Amino acid sequence: MEELMSKKGDLPDLRVNIGSLELANPVMTASGTFGYAREFENLMDLHRLGAVIVKGISLNPRAGNPPPRIVETACGMLNAIGLQNVGVERFISEKMKYLAGLNIPVIVNILGDSLAEYEEITDRLAGVPGVAGIEVNISCPNVKKGGVAFGTDPAMAAAVTAAVKSKADVPVMVKLSPNVSDITVIARAVEDAGADSLSLINTLIGMAIDLKTRRPVLANVIGGLSGPAIKPVALRMVYEVARVVSLPVIGIGGIESAEDALEFMMAGATAVQIGTANFVNPRASEEVIDGIREYAAAEKLPSIRSMIGCLHRS
Ligand SMILES: Cc1cc2nc3c(=O)[nH]c(=O)nc-3n(C[C@H](O)[C@H](O)[C@H](O)COP(=O)(O)O)c2cc1C
Numbered sequence: 419m420e421e422l423m424s425k426k427g428d429l430p431d432l433r434v435n436i437g438s439l440e441l442a443n444p445v446m447t448a449s450g451t452f453g454y455a456r457e458f459e460n461l462m463d464l465h466r467l468g469a470v471i472v473k474g475i476s477l478n479p480r481a482g483n484p485p486p487r488i489v490e491t492a493c494g495m496l497n498a499i500g501l502q503n504v505g506v507e508r509f510i511s512e513k514m515k516y517l518a519g520l521n522i523p524v525i526v527n528i529l530g531d532s533l534a535e536y537e538e539i540t541d542r543l544a545g546v547p548g549v550a551g552i553e554v555n556i557s558c559p560n561v562k563k564g565g566v567a568f569g570t571d572p573a574m575a576a577a578v579t580a581a582v583k584s585k586a587d588v589p590v591m592v593k594l595s596p597n598v599s600d601i602t603v604i605a606r607a608v609e610d611a612g613a614d615s616l617s618l619i620n621t622l623i624g625m626a627i628d629l630k631t632r633r634p635v636l637a638n639v640i641g642g643l644s645g646p647a648i649k650p651v652a653l654r655m656v657y658e659v660a661r662v663v664s665l666p667v668i669g670i671g672g673i674e675s676a677e678d679a680l681e682f683m684m685a686g687a688t689a690v691q692i693g694t695a696n697f698v699n700p701r702a703s704e705e706v707i708d709g710i711r712e713y714a715a716a717e718k719l720p721s722i723r724s725m726i727g728c729l730h731r732s
Contacts, residue, residue, distance in 0.1 A: 430714035431721040432707070434468070434688050436666045437589050437614040439523060439551055441468035441689060444722060445679065445707045448670055448693030449474050449527035449553060449593075450499065454513040455520065461700035466707060468689060469523040472513070474555050476528070477535050477542075479505035484637045489626050494645030494672070495694060496624050498638035501529055506542045518548025525551040525591065533581045540585035551588050554578060557595025557620035569595030569620070572607035579611035589614040591668065596648075596655055597623050605659040617668035617691065618659060619652045645694040646672040653685055660686025660727060674702060676709020686727040 432443035446469040452458060455470045464470070482502025489496045504512065509526075517524045526549055530536040536554070543549050556578050557569035568574045575592070582590050592608045594601055596619035605616055621642025626635040634640075652671025660667045669682030670691040679690045695702035714722050 430711060430719055431723075432711060432714065433721070434723060434726075436551070436591070436668065436688060439469075439589050441523060442466075443468040443707050443710065444683065444687075444689035445703050445710070446471055446525070446668070446689060446691045447696060447703055448691035449555065450497075451693040451696045454509075454517065455524075456513075456516050458696070458700055462704050464520050465522060466704055467522050468707075469525055469550070470517065470520070471525045471527050471553055471691060472509075472517065473503055474501050474527045474529045475503050475506050475509045475539065476501065476530060477506055477539050479503065479508065486636055487638070487641075489635045489641070491624070491626060491643065491645075492647060494643055494647035495697075496626055496636060496641035496643055497621070498636045498641035500638065506539050510542065510546055514546055514548055523550035524548050525553050527553040527555055527593070528582070529555040530578075533577055536578050537581045537585050540582045544585060544587045549588055551591055551614075552582060552586055553591045553593050553617060554582050555593050555620070557593055557597070569604065570598050572603050575604050576607040576611035579608045579613050583612040591615040591617050593620055593670075594618040594655075594659070595620050596651060596671075601655050602658050602662045605663050609663045609665050613665060615666040615668060615688075616659060616663065617670055619648070619655055619671050622648055622651065644672070646674060648672050649678060653681060656682055656687050657685040657729070673706070674698070676706050676713055679706050679710060680713060680725060683722070683725040684727070684729045686729070688726050 434444045449471045483498050483500030528539050568578045592613040621644045624643040625640045628635050649672030656669045666688040668689045669687030674695040682690050692703045
């Protein structure tokens with residue numbers, strides 16, 4: 419059956435469009451939870467992904483925070499990796515060739531300390547073969563001098579969006595922070611500044627304490643909470659944002675199964691990203707794709723697009 423379907427062009431039709439970017443299916447891997455994809459090549463079939471989003475890249479390499487940087491929590495985890503990465507030049511020379519060879523859309527997640535850094539990194543990525551899109555991290559809570567101010571202030575969020583848009587030659591997805599009182603205000607500001615799509619949510623700020631040592635578990639004291647614990651918050655935010663913007667919205671937060679992904683699509687997401695679930699089950703994304711296909715077939719949906727925002731409210 420599976421074979422018959424793929425021969426006939428991936429029926430039911432799982433394709434979705436993020437602006438000008440067409441994905442074979444709505445499932446991507448979330449930044450920072452999937453390395454530079456190669457780390458997963460022996461664990462799953464990378465070619466099946468709707469898109470891959472790589473670990474956040476900064477202008478210069480970053481060593482990240484001192485350990486401990488990760489702690490398990492009830493239904494989730496806290497991380498304070500501190501945006502460790504190889505920097506844009508090494509990313510282009512060492513990682514991009516392999517990624518481009520996968521023949522799936524590669525979206526590069528970027529971060530910066532200043533508008534100039536966001537602009538410069540986008541400029542360096544322009545024209546690099548295989549880069550299909552840029553995801554702008556304006557929301558990471560882990561780095562003291564990092565993007566937190568950008569993601570929590572509408573004017574700054576708009577300024578970063580405009581800066582990246584001024585240099586980008588591919589679609590720009592802006593990744594929103596949940597650590598705000600009204601995420602729709604930021605979403606609107608980013609839309610007005612020219613974003614092509616929005617992804618949400620990044621991690622929620624949290625902490626954990628070790629009773630024995632009477633110290634914070636994370637060396638950085640605070641970290642980002644992710645995993646199933648945050649799913650209801652993420653779903654609510656996707657629902658709120660999708661109702662007030664006309665851009666495609668990508669849902670992220672605690673997605674582990676096709677059912678989770680479909681909930682986000684019903685709430686208004688055009689596509690989803692799988693994050694923490696990759697650590698628990700490296701084949702999670704493939705299983706979500708299979709589950710979505712099975713659901714669409716069982717419901718006799720000619721296209722998965724009909725799920726986007728189909729929520730009944732009464
Ligand atoms: C270990 C780890 C590293 C992450 N690194 C990044 C990053 O570099 N850039 C970014 O935008 N988000 C990063 N995130 C956030 C995830 O992409 C995602 O938004 C968040 O974890 C919520 O999704 P989840 O519950 O499915 O993990 C990271 C998350 C984790 C757990």
